[in-house]
Structures are given as C-alpha cells and as structure tokens.
Amino acid sequence: MTVHPAQLPASFGGEIIAPTHPGYDQARQIWKGLDRRPALIARCADVSDVQRIIEHAASEDIPLAVTGAGHDIAARSMPDGALVASTLALDGIEIDPVQRLARVQAGVRWGSVVAAAARHGLATTGASVATVGVAGFALHGGLGWLMRSFGTACDNIQALDVVTADGQLRTVNARSNPDLFWAMRGAGANFGAVTSLTLRLYPVNRVVAGVKLYPAAKARDVLDVYRRITAGAGDELVTHFYYNGNPDGTHSVGIGLCFNGPSATAATALAPLESLGPPTHDSVREMGIDELQAVHDASTPLGARYHLRAHYLSEFSDAAADAILAHCRSISAPFTQVFVEHLGGAVGRIPKDATAFRGRHGRFSFLVINGWKSPAEDSERVAWTRAFGEAVAPHATEGAYVNYLDYDEDHRIPEAYGAGYSKLRSLKRRYDPTNMFRFNRNVAPEADDETR
Ligand SMILES: Cc1cc2nc3c(=O)[nH]c(=O)nc-3n(C[C@H](O)[C@H](O)[C@H](O)COP(=O)(O)OP(=O)(O)OC[C@H]3O[C@@H](n4cnc5c(N)ncnc54)[C@H](O)[C@@H]3O)c2cc1C
Known part of the structure; x- marks a missing residue:
C-alpha cells in the first residue's frame, strides 16, 4: 500500500x-x-x-x-x-517537586527526565541508557538502577494520556479507565498511542555507583563475588554482572552498581569486591544519579546490527553460571554485552496481578546483546545468539520480559503475560478490535468464538 x-x-x-x-x-x-x-x-x-x-x-x-x-x-x-x-516532537517535561511527579510527553528520552528531576533532588526508575524512550521503556516494564528501591518504571506510572483506536483521547489512571491502567502497565503499545505519562518521583540525592572491570581470566571469580553481593543485598543496592566483547577483540568482565543508601554503609555491602584485587577500570564513586546515566551509553552504539536473547533466573546456580560463562568465552562480535541484572526488592513485592507486567518472580534477568557491523555476518551472529539463549533456557524460570524479546520470539509473548494474557486479549478486543496497534509485541484481539 x-x-x-x-x-x-x-x-x-x-x-x-x-x-x-x-x-x-x-x-x-x-x-x-x-x-x-x-x-x-x-x-x-x-x-x-x-x-x-x-x-x-x-x-x-x-x-x-x-x-x-x-x-x-x-x-x-x-x-x-x-x-x-x-512522537519525537512531543518533548515537554514538567516536574512538580511538591507532589513529586514528572509529567512527561511521549517523545522524551530518559536522559532528559533524569536531568530534569535531579535538579530537584528527585529521581525514579529509568533506563540505563540516556537515549532510550520513556514511553517504550515504561509501558512494557522498565528495569533500571533504582528498581529494587522503587519498583519498575511501569510501577511508577500514575497516569497516562492515550489516543485509542477510535481516535478518543483518554485519561488513564487508577480511577479513570482502570482496566486500561492495568493493561498499559506492561502491554501499553497494544492499546493506543500514548501522548504523555505521569511518573512518581522520589528524593534521591547522591548514590555510590559506577562500574569495575576486570580481565576476562577472572570471570568465574567476578561472577562468584557478584553472587555473594546479591545474596546479601538490601533494596538500596542494584548490581549487574557484565561480560563484554570489546571492539578491539578483547573480553572484559565487571560489576556495575548503584547503591541508593547512606554512603557510609556502601563499603560494607560492597566488601566482597575487595577479594578480586585491583580492577582494570574503576568508576565507582559517590555521584549524582544523572551522572550514572552515562555509564552504558557508549557500549551499544546506534546503528550497529544486534540480536538479543533474555531469560529470567530464579537463582544463579553453579550450572547457570557455567552455561553463561561457556558461551561468553566464544564471543567474537565487537559490541557484545552479557548482563545479569539483580531483580527482587520492590519489583518482587508488588502483587503479580497488579499490572500486566509479570516479571516479578525472577531474582535475576539474563540478557545477551550481540552486536556487529556487517550485514554479511548476520546469519552467523544470529545463530550464535540463539544458541546462547538455548543454553541458558534450561536454567531459566518461566516468563519473559517483552522489552527484551527480539523479532523472532513472538511465540514467547503469551508466556511473558502469563495468567494476564487472556484478559489482555479481551481488553484488546474492546479497545482495538481491528488490531490497529499491531507493530509491537502483539496481543491479538480475542476472537468471536472465544467469547462464548
Ligand atoms: C541501548 C538500549 C538500552 C536499553 N536499556 C534498557 C534498560 O536499562 N532497562 C530496560 O528495561 N530496557 C532497556 N532497553 C529496552 C527498552 O526498554 C525497549 O527497547 C523500549 O521499548 C524502547 O523504547 P523506545 O520508546 O526507545 O522505542 P520505540 O522503538 O520508539 O518503541 C518501542 C515500542 O513501544 C511502542 N511505543 C513507542 N512510543 C509509544 C507511544 N507513545 N504510545 C504507544 N506505544 C509506543 C512502539 O510502537 C514499539 O512497539 C534498552 C534498549 C536499548 C536499545
């Protein structure tokens, strides 16, 4: 057409x-x-x-x-x-420091929200890369540095303005269109074009944060230290384990962290890191939350070729660690990052049927982002990424995070929404019966013969 x-x-x-x-x-x-x-x-x-x-x-x-x-x-x-x-020209941000709310238009990127809120000593759970859009991130979950303190980004949505398939502009919150409020916090793109989001903010001044990198030969030790840190972590600490394939062909491992608590107590929480000896790169220090935003910005450049696989893990067992490290050692692409993010805390305390987002049971999120430049390498690199996902799958718990699903994983969409999937299909039938909003992780409208 x-x-x-x-x-x-x-x-x-x-x-x-x-x-x-x-x-x-x-x-x-x-x-x-x-x-x-x-x-x-x-x-x-x-x-x-x-x-x-x-x-x-x-x-x-x-x-x-x-x-x-x-x-x-x-x-x-x-x-x-x-x-x-x-929506890129819809770029307004209003911070209400008294009510601790951010009203953000749909084209805004996370870096701008973090900077605007930080001017008032406020913050909320946002993406780890500044250029990610607020809408796509928050409407489908939103895992970030502050999530163990404040929940996912979708947990902090207070209200949405959305144009639905009938052209109506609707206010969506706990009182107005509460069915859409449930559905759009996890499956948002399926129900309309959001024009603005209102997000809850929290007082956050300084955090102890940054990244420590080590030679790849220390991968197992770093992973074991990561498991010890996460086993004892309070809600104030979010950590990532990284294994990186770098543009110069080298590999590195590391731990990224954000401690949102009294800086005097950070040293105790991070004490296991000392056993690893001196890092090759160390940016961990007290900083503003807006400075932390830049940590991952350069790692996955705009315009490279990428393929991803992700799973939730209920525990980080020895067998899961072995499977992950075995594949990490075979990384050959230049922009490849393996992440394990520590979930739990506030993310896990919110009742699992409170939102359409279901990823509350996993203790960890595993993600491999395989990145390369030449289209000629596509099939080999995609096959490698798929094999990595298959190797981790036996150690994974149920569910899937929709924001991390690649184009060849639509079969995992029902699993991503779990028990809420049939309710989403019935709401989709009510609000978008012709599936106008289908260029997303699509939830098809319930069919006629399914309603009888
Ligand atoms: C470099 C990078 C870093 C990332 N870091 C994180 C991270 O730290 N944590 C995490 O959880 N995820 C992360 N992600 C995943 C990210 O959250 C998703 O890819 C997210 O959907 C991107 O949103 P966007 O608005 O930038 O993308 P877009 O491509 O613009 O949109 C993504 C989806 O949302 C829909 N959409 C966009 N705007 C609207 C709107 N206004 N109304 C309705 N639907 C809309 C689109 O139709 C599409 O289906 C990252 C992704 C990348 C590429």
Whole structure:
C-alpha cells in the first residue's frame, strides 16, 4: 500500500516526512542498524495531530506504527511501507517537586527526565541508557538502577494520556479507565498511542555507583563475588554482572552498581569486591544519579546490527553460571554485552496481578546483546545468539520480559503475560478490535468464538 502526503488530513499540523524529504534518512534511523523504509513518517506536533493520524489510518485502513526514540529491540516501531506516527516532537517535561511527579510527553528520552528531576533532588526508575524512550521503556516494564528501591518504571506510572483506536483521547489512571491502567502497565503499545505519562518521583540525592572491570581470566571469580553481593543485598543496592566483547577483540568482565543508601554503609555491602584485587577500570564513586546515566551509553552504539536473547533466573546456580560463562568465552562480535541484572526488592513485592507486567518472580534477568557491523555476518551472529539463549533456557524460570524479546520470539509473548494474557486479549478486543496497534509485541484481539 502506498500512502501519499497529500492524503493526510489538512488539519495535520506536524511535519510530514516522505521518502523524498531531505530528513527522511535521519527520521527513519532506529537503534538497530536496519534499512527500514516506511511509506511516510508523520511527526506529530501536538495531541490533536496524534488523533488526526489515528482517525485517518482507521478510515483509510492504512497500516500504522507508533514510534518514539526507536530503541525497540524487535525494531517493530519503524516498519517498511507503513504510516509511522512519530512522537519525537512531543518533548515537554514538567516536574512538580511538591507532589513529586514528572509529567512527561511521549517523545522524551530518559536522559532528559533524569536531568530534569535531579535538579530537584528527585529521581525514579529509568533506563540505563540516556537515549532510550520513556514511553517504550515504561509501558512494557522498565528495569533500571533504582528498581529494587522503587519498583519498575511501569510501577511508577500514575497516569497516562492515550489516543485509542477510535481516535478518543483518554485519561488513564487508577480511577479513570482502570482496566486500561492495568493493561498499559506492561502491554501499553497494544492499546493506543500514548501522548504523555505521569511518573512518581522520589528524593534521591547522591548514590555510590559506577562500574569495575576486570580481565576476562577472572570471570568465574567476578561472577562468584557478584553472587555473594546479591545474596546479601538490601533494596538500596542494584548490581549487574557484565561480560563484554570489546571492539578491539578483547573480553572484559565487571560489576556495575548503584547503591541508593547512606554512603557510609556502601563499603560494607560492597566488601566482597575487595577479594578480586585491583580492577582494570574503576568508576565507582559517590555521584549524582544523572551522572550514572552515562555509564552504558557508549557500549551499544546506534546503528550497529544486534540480536538479543533474555531469560529470567530464579537463582544463579553453579550450572547457570557455567552455561553463561561457556558461551561468553566464544564471543567474537565487537559490541557484545552479557548482563545479569539483580531483580527482587520492590519489583518482587508488588502483587503479580497488579499490572500486566509479570516479571516479578525472577531474582535475576539474563540478557545477551550481540552486536556487529556487517550485514554479511548476520546469519552467523544470529545463530550464535540463539544458541546462547538455548543454553541458558534450561536454567531459566518461566516468563519473559517483552522489552527484551527480539523479532523472532513472538511465540514467547503469551508466556511473558502469563495468567494476564487472556484478559489482555479481551481488553484488546474492546479497545482495538481491528488490531490497529499491531507493530509491537502483539496481543491479538480475542476472537468471536472465544467469547462464548
Ligand atoms: C541501548 C538500549 C538500552 C536499553 N536499556 C534498557 C534498560 O536499562 N532497562 C530496560 O528495561 N530496557 C532497556 N532497553 C529496552 C527498552 O526498554 C525497549 O527497547 C523500549 O521499548 C524502547 O523504547 P523506545 O520508546 O526507545 O522505542 P520505540 O522503538 O520508539 O518503541 C518501542 C515500542 O513501544 C511502542 N511505543 C513507542 N512510543 C509509544 C507511544 N507513545 N504510545 C504507544 N506505544 C509506543 C512502539 O510502537 C514499539 O512497539 C534498552 C534498549 C536499548 C536499545
């Protein structure tokens, strides 16, 4: 299907970026270096533009995708041939330091929210990379440095403004459209185009945070220390284990951490690190939470080729550690990171049916991001990533984190939503019966014969 700029409603006030537009190549760029060619990118200038585009797509039966910062792991937000509604120009942030709330428009990236909130000594759970979009991250979970203190990002959504498939702008919170409020905190992209999110903030001044790296030969020791630290960690401490394949062909291992408690007590929590000897790189110090935001920024550059696999682990057993390290040693791509993130704390205390996001039972999240440059290497690199995921799967617990699912893992979507999946399908039938919002980790509307 072709979509011509002249076909868009005259009342659309934003920028229309067609393939002939000089800004087309820049506007269609996403984190994954894929050559996506949408029919038209409609950069919405305000909420009414979002409504106009949705009404138009519905009346003309045009495939419509919604994109923000374009960091989708499955690269679904920039499909070939579709009309793409971009929220990037909706970039307003209002911080209410008294109510401790951030009202954030849908095109905002995490780095801007963290900086704006930090000016008031406030913060919330956000992405570890500044360029990730607030909407995609928070609508589907949101694991970050402060999650053991404050829960996931979706747990901190207080309200949403969303344009649903019928073109209506709806306020969604615990009192208004509570069914959508449940569904959109975990499966948000399925139910409409969000125009703004209101997020709860917390007083956070200084944290002890950063990364310590060690030679890859110490991988097993670092992993064992990581397991000791996480076994005794309070909610104030979030740690990552890393195994990195670097652009120069070397490997390194490390621990990333954020201690959101009294700095005098950080040393006790981190004491097991001393047994590892001097690190090759050490950025751990007291810092503002906005400085920590930069720690991962350079590790997975925009525009490289990537393939991912992820699992939740209920424990970090010796067998799981052996399986992970065996594959880490065979990393040969230049931008490859293996993460194990420590979950639990506030994430696990929220009742599992409180939101559509279900990843509350795992104690750890395992993730491999395999990154390379040349398309000629695609099949070999993808096969390696899949094999890594299969090797870890026997040690995993049930469930899947939708934000970490790659394009070839749609079969895991029901597992990701667990017992909430059928409720999501029934709500999808009510709010988006034609599956207009389908360029995502899609929950198909319940079919007619399933309602009897
Ligand atoms: C470099 C990098 C670092 C990351 N770090 C973390 C991390 O620390 N923790 C973590 O949990 N995840 C992390 N992620 C995963 C990230 O949370 C998801 O990829 C997220 O969906 C990206 O959101 P986005 O808005 O940038 O992407 P987009 O590609 O713009 O959108 C992602 C999805 O959300 C939908 N969407 C976007 N905007 C809207 C809207 N306004 N209304 C409705 N639907 C919308 C899109 O249609 C698409 O389905 C990271 C990803 C990358 C690439």
